[in-house]
Amino acid sequence: MTTITAKLNNEVKKAPVKGMMENVMQQFNSAADHINLHPNIRKILSITNNEIVVHFPVKMDSGEVEIFTGYRVQHNNALGPYKGGLRYHPTVDIDAARALAMWMTWKTSLAGLPYGGGKGGIQLDPSIYSEGELERITRRFTFALADNIGPEHDIPAPDVNTNSQTMAWIADTYMSTRPPAERTANQHVVTGKPDGSGGLEGRDRATGYGVFLNIKFWAKRNNETLLDKKFIVQGFGNVGYWASHFLEKEGAKLVAVQDAFGSVENKNGISVEDLFNYSIANNGSIVSFPEATGMSNENFYGTECDICIPAALGNQITESNAHTIKAKLIAEGANGPTSVEGEKVLLERGITIIPDILCNSGGVVGSYFEWLQNRNGELWQLDEVMAKLDKKMLESFNKVYEYSEREAMDLRTAAFCIAIKRIEKAYIQRGIFP
Structure with a gap:
C-alpha cells in the first residue's frame, strides 16, 4: 500500500462542503423547535466548545519542508468525551469540522453512548504523498494536538482517507508522549486501530x-x-x-x-x-x-x-x-x-x-466497543461484536422509526429530537456551572 487513500477510502475528491454548517443548523433548529428546547440549552448546543487549529512543518522525502494545517473541533461533551473521526482531504476546513462535530454529538447521543461530538483532520490530498510522508504528517499532527486529545477527553477515529494504520501511528505517537507508567493505559486514545494493536475485530466493517x-x-x-x-x-x-x-x-x-x-x-x-x-x-x-x-x-x-x-x-x-x-x-x-x-x-x-446520524452510526458504536475492550483489558471475538452491533442498531432504528410514526415526521427530524432531548435532560439534571 503506497497511500492511505487508494485501498479503502476512495471519495469524491471535488465534493463541495459549502453549506454543511447551514444544513446542520437548520436540522438542529427544526428539531429544537419541535421539542420546545429550552432557550439556554439551545444557545449552548448552537456553538462549539473548542476549536483547535494547528500549523505544523513536516520534512518531505525530497528534503523540503511543507507546512500543513490541521483542525480539531470539539462541539459538546455533556454526555462524555468528545468522539469523532479525523479526515485527510482538500475540503477540510474549520466550517466543515464544525458541522461534522455537531453531527457527531447528535449521533453519539442518539446511539445512547457516553460520548459527545468532535471532528477534524488535515487539509491535504493524501494521494500525492508517500506512505512515509503520511506517517510523518500524522505523527507531527498528533504531537501538535498535544493534550487536546486523550482517552477520557477526545477520542479520534478513522474517517475519509484515514484508516487503521493512521490510528496506529496516532496511538503510538500519543503514548510516546506520556510518562512510562501511563503509556499502555492510553491505548484507547483512538479507535479503529489494527487488530494487533488494540483494535476490535469487525471495526473495519x-x-x-x-x-x-x-x-x-x-x-x-x-x-x-x-x-x-x-x-x-x-x-x-x-x-x-x-x-x-x-x-x-x-x-x-x-x-x-x-x-x-x-x-x-x-x-x-x-x-x-x-x-x-x-x-x-x-x-x-x-x-x-x-x-x-x-x-x-x-x-x-x-x-x-x-x-x-x-x-x-x-x-x-x-x-x-x-x-x-x-x-x-x-x-x-x-x-x-x-x-x-x-x-x-x-x-x-x-x-x-x-438519516446519517442513525444510518452510519455503526462505526461509532463499533468504536465504543473497542474503547471498552481496551479500557477493560478484554478481547472480543467477531461473532460477539457483530451480535452486539445488531442489537444496538436495532434499538436505535426502532426508537427513531416509532418516534417518527408517533409524531408524524420524517426520520431525520425524529432522530434529532431524540438525540437533543437526551442532552437537554443531562443539562437540566446537572445545571449550568456556576
Missing part, C-alpha cells in the same frame, strides 16, 4: 454493516424483501464496499457505482467482490471495470434503482439533482450527504431518507 442493517430493518418494517432489490453506491471505500457486500449476500443487486475517478453501471448487476478486487489492483479506481460500462457522473443519481447509498462526502444530493433520483429509499452512509433543499425535494416526492 461496522459502519457499512450498520448501513446495511438499517436498510434491512426498514425493509422489514415495510413488509419488503431485499432479494433482487437494485441499489447504487456513491463512494466505494470502506463504507460503500461493506454495505454493498452485505446487501449482495441478501440477494440485492449493485447496478451502479461512483467514486473519485468516475462512474460505472451494469443493469444486470455488478459483483461486489470483483469490483473491490479490481479497485485494489487499479490504485483504488473503479473506472474501466470490465464487467460494467462507464457513465457520466451527472447521470449517476438518475440510475434506475430501489435503494441509493451516498457514502462519499457531504452535500452530494441537492435540489439540483434530487428530482432525478429514482430510488424510493436513501440510506446515508456519508455524513451530511443531503442538503436541506435536496431533502425537501425528496420528501415531497415520497422518498424515505434514513
